[in-house]
Amino acid sequence: MIKIIDKDFTPYISAEEISKRINELGAEISKVYEGEKPLLVSVLNGSFIFTADLIRTIDTPIEVTFIRVASYDALKSSGKVREILGLKENVFGRDILILEDIVDTGTTLEHLMEAFQDLGTKSIKVATLLHKPEAQEKASKPDFVGFEIPNKFVVGFGLDYEGFGRELKEIYQLV
Numbered sequence: 001m002i003k004i005i006d007k008d009f010t011p012y013i014s015a016e017e018i019s020k021r022i023n024e025l026g027a028e029i030s031k032v033y034e035g036e037k038p039l040l041v042s043v044l045n046g047s048f049i050f051t052a053d054l055i056r057t058i059d060t061p062i063e064v065t066f067i068r069v070a071s072y073d074a075l076k077s078s079g080k081v082r083e084i085l086g087l088k089e090n091v092f093g094r095d096i097l098i099l100e101d102i103v104d105t106g107t108t109l110e111h112l113m114e115a116f117q118d119l120g121t122k123s124i125k126v127a128t129l130l131h132k133p134e135a136q137e138k139a140s141k142p143d144f145v146g147f148e149i150p151n152k153f154v155v156g157f158g159l160d161y162e163g164f165g166r167e168l169k170e171i172y173q174l175v
């Protein structure tokens, strides 16, 4: 058990399990995009660790870029979604793979999918390390999912609680 600020969290997914699953996702993604040269769009902040580990398991040429979009305040969705920030690449006619650490309510994803569609992308798929199917109300189901998890708050491996916990090697669940 660990404490972050005022909340207790218990170990939930080990570093070994995460690494094994990311390898499998990388193999799947490599197969699907063989010869296609997709642009992987990593959604900061949470997905930076997943992105770094995932791209090193991919064995077909890809490009990677990072964007920002924030919809969350602490434990609950604020419902507010901001603009995409930091996209420098021309995505018209490109195959896009959005990389997320977690798809929770789907609010962020819905916004991103719409924004990329408006920019004339050829295809948009989504890879997420974690998915909360019971919580998702918006957007379609992600194409590549590391772990389906219950509707409980998690931290670690890039995910934070009030800014803390991103450095944890394992994923922890709120007690």
Ligand SMILES: O=P(O)(O)OC[C@H]1O[C@H](OP(=O)(O)OP(=O)(O)O)[C@H](O)[C@@H]1O
Pocket (backbone or CB within 6 Å): 043, 044, 045, 046, 047, 069, 070, 071, 072, 073, 077, 100, 101, 102, 103, 104, 105, 106, 107, 108, 109, 159, 160
């Ligand atoms: O499906 P949703 O309910 O929209 O939640 C998922 C989003 O929430 C988190 O980002 P957050 O806004 O907390 O920013 P961060 O990655 O910088 O922590 C996460 O990285 C996703 O982008």
Ligand code: HPA
Pocket (backbone or CB within 6 Å): 072, 102, 104, 152, 153, 154, 155, 159, 160, 161
């Ligand atoms: O369970 C979560 N943990 C951390 N950040 C999040 N953003 C959406 N859901 C979560």
